[in-house]
Amino acid sequence: MLAAGAAHAAPQPGAAYGDHMVLQRGQPIMIEGTAGGGAQVTGTLDGETQRTRADFQGVFRLTFSAREGSTDPLTLTLRDASGETAIGDILIGDVWLCSGQSNMELSVARALNSYNELRLSPDENMRLLMVPKFTAAAPRREFGEPAAWHAATPETVEPFSAACFYMAKKLRADNGVPVGLIHSNWGGSAASSWLSPDHVRTMFGQAALDQLQLYDHDPLAAAQAFVPQWYDWWRANDNGNEPWTNPDMLEWADIPKFSFWNEWRGTGLDTQPAANVWLRQSFTLTAEQARGEGTLSIGAIDDLDLTWVNGHPVGYTFGWGVERNYRVPAEYLHEGENEVLIVASNNWDTGGFFAGPERLFFASAGGDTVPLGADWEYSIGAIADMPPRAPWDGIAGLGVMHNYMIAPLGPMRLAGVAWYQGESDVGPAGYADKLHALFDGWRGQFGDQARMLVVQLADYGTRTSQPVASGWADLREEQRQAVLADGNAALVTAIDLGEPSDIHPANKNVLGLRMALAAEGVALPQPESAALDGDSITVTFSGVVGGLQAYSGPFPLGVELCGDSQETCRFVLARPHGNQLLISADGLPATRVRHGWADAPVVNLYDARDIAVPAFELEIVQ
Structure with a gap:
């Protein structure tokens, strides 16, 4: 249907191509779009003409020769027998995708010095594209809603x-060429949500990909295929009980009010809202x-629901602001009283009903609407x-953000x-493997030349006065290892830029400056090796300018020696010496040296550019 429709219109560029965009310098310029199925498409970019034929689905791809960076605006025209489309004010420069969760999403308005930064932000040669936040179970060619490039104002x-903008501001100052920025972020998202379908298959198996493809065209069938896993989980944790087969086995009470259950005073949910209700x-x-066949609408549930009608599972959805509209086959329904059963699961903060009862109703095939009302029971x-x-x-779905927020970039x-x-x-465990898969997927889509910048997590959480095991430190080390294993990647630490009480x-101002250096290929301080020589352990670093220095004292903080177990870890004194740290052996077992190994470490080790040494763990070579 899409191809047939396109046959009666002029060729159209892909979702991420449009007026005011920036195209990557020094690389073949690849333009994707849609036209009529099989149509001969001609593209002209600043006097260079290329031709191709759209495939049977109407998708075409044109490749133009590489160009140097330029602020002179260009025009691209696409034409076939049905007409012509022109895209103007195109610049040639460096294009960066900025992606991740809420810390990359955090806006300039929420960063430091926003008033002055916004006042000074206009730049005709910095162009911005914000990708709308939508998810899909299979790749899309269009964004969830239209998106457009805009000059920086x-x-x-x-x-x-903010991190992306401050990186680009530094790049503009250093290089002078146009910069295009693509903002594609989702707060709270897992790394697996950004994987391509091929890497979903590699990491999670064909069965997971099959479930996604089933959900894409039949959510009811996909939910029913997945629900047995949920049933097994519940039975394993509730002594084999199956409340969905006999709801009367539960103790029921009227909900105190139609609201988040955090407001149900005296129920226990007001003080402990993390629950399955x-x-x-x-x-x-x-x-x-x-x-x-009808449709059951239950509004939005915070966070997760599994819903039955007359004992039949009809939907399974995670998303605190996502409206649930579930298809209910006719064979699940009967004349008279029908029962809706929901188990709502909340992991954090508010739980349960997201809005008013007017959003909860059953719609029959004939168009009748039967309200579900506000007088629900709970257990x-x-x-x-x-x-x-x-x-x-x-x-946290597998590839669901890639499919609607990366794939349409073409x-x-x-x-x-x-x-x-x-x-x-x-x-x-396994974050380094996910990063490797992400790197591979991005390069497969955007070219082997694409450089990967990884921000090592900022300090956040409880301060400690003794060495501790730390999940945040473990992940930071996996980030570092993934970068080490890649030939064109850089680690950018934020270990000193966080707030223990604010995730x-x-x-992001200083972080953006560091990201820009990494983008330009400038080496940042990184640990290289730790070696035992007599009674001294020497830790050597690369990327250090002007020697290492400890602020506010003679010794760097957060340096540990460890044996084979966490219990053997202890803080030690280390002395900066050029691009090395010198640690006197203390006679106790030492197989590893750590720095900044905590959720929220206090660190004070920098080079002369005021760039912090990242968190790390190194094996000590005897």
Whole structure:
């Protein structure tokens, strides 16, 4: 249908191509778009003409020769037998994708010195594209809603990624060429949400990809295919009980009010909202209303729901602002009283009903609407842990953000990708493998030349006075190892830029400067080796300018020696010497040296450019 429609219109560029865009310098310029199926498409870019034929789905791709950076605006025309489309004010420069979760998403308006920065932000040669936040179970060619390129102004910069903007501001000052920035971020997202389908298959198996593809065209069938995993999980944690087969086994009470359950005073949910709560309601259908397939709408549930109608699972959705509209086959319905059963799962903050009862109703095939009302019953589940999540999960689903927020960017060449994510992945092992898969997927789409920048997580959490095990430190080390294993990547530490009590530190200004240096290929301080020589351990660094220095004292903080277990770790005194740290052996077992190994370490080790040494763990070579 899409191809047939395109046959009657002029060729159109892909979703991420448009007026005011920046195209990557020094690389073949690849333009993707749609036309009529099989149409001969001609493209002209500043006097260079290329031709191709659209495939049977109407997708075409044109490749123009590489160009040097330029502020002279160009025009691209696309034409076939049905007409012509022109795209103007195109610049040639460096294009960066900035992606990740909330710390990359954090806007200039929320960063430091925003008033002055916004006042000074206008730049006709910095262009910004904000990708709309949508998820999909399979790749899309269009964004969830139209997006457009804009020059940097106070209005366009204010909601844009602060880290990305400050990186670009430094790049503009250093290089003078135009910069294009693509903001594609989602707060709270997991790394797996940004994987391409091929890498979903590689990391999670064909069965997970099959479930995603099933969900894309039949959410009801996908939910029913996934629900047995949920059933197994509940039975394993609730002594084999199956409340969905016999809801009367639960103790039911009327909900105190139609609201988030945090407001249900005296229920226990007001003080401990992380829970699985059963909710039920009945609605009455006439014989005519029950004859055809209907739709059950239950508004938005915070965070996750599994919903049944008359004992049949009809939907499984994660997403605190996502409206649930579930298809209900006619064979699930009957004349008279029908029962809706929901188990709502909340992991953090508010839980349960997201808005008013007017959003909850059953719509029959004939168009009748039967309100579900506000007088629901509830029962607090025996399990408080979060259930298993489906592959199409709204915030941690497999590839769901790639499919709607990366795939539509098409094959445009990029200078690189700046990635700030990981808070949602703290805990489970294997983050380095996910980064490797992300790198591979981005280069497969945007070109082998794309440089990868990884922001090492900022300090956040409880301060400690003794060496501790740390999930945040583990993930920071996996970030470092993933960068080491890649030939064109850089680690940019934020270990000194965080706030122990705020997971969203505002100092993206300094972070952006460091990111820009890494983007330009400037070496930043990184640990290289740790070696035992007699009674001294020497830690050697690369990327140090002007020698290492410890602020506010003669010794760097947060340096540890460890044996084979966490219990053997202890803080030690280290002395900076040029690009090395010298540590006197203390006679205790020492196989590893650590720096900044805590959720929220206090660090004071920098080079002469005021760039902090990252958190790390190194094996000591004897």
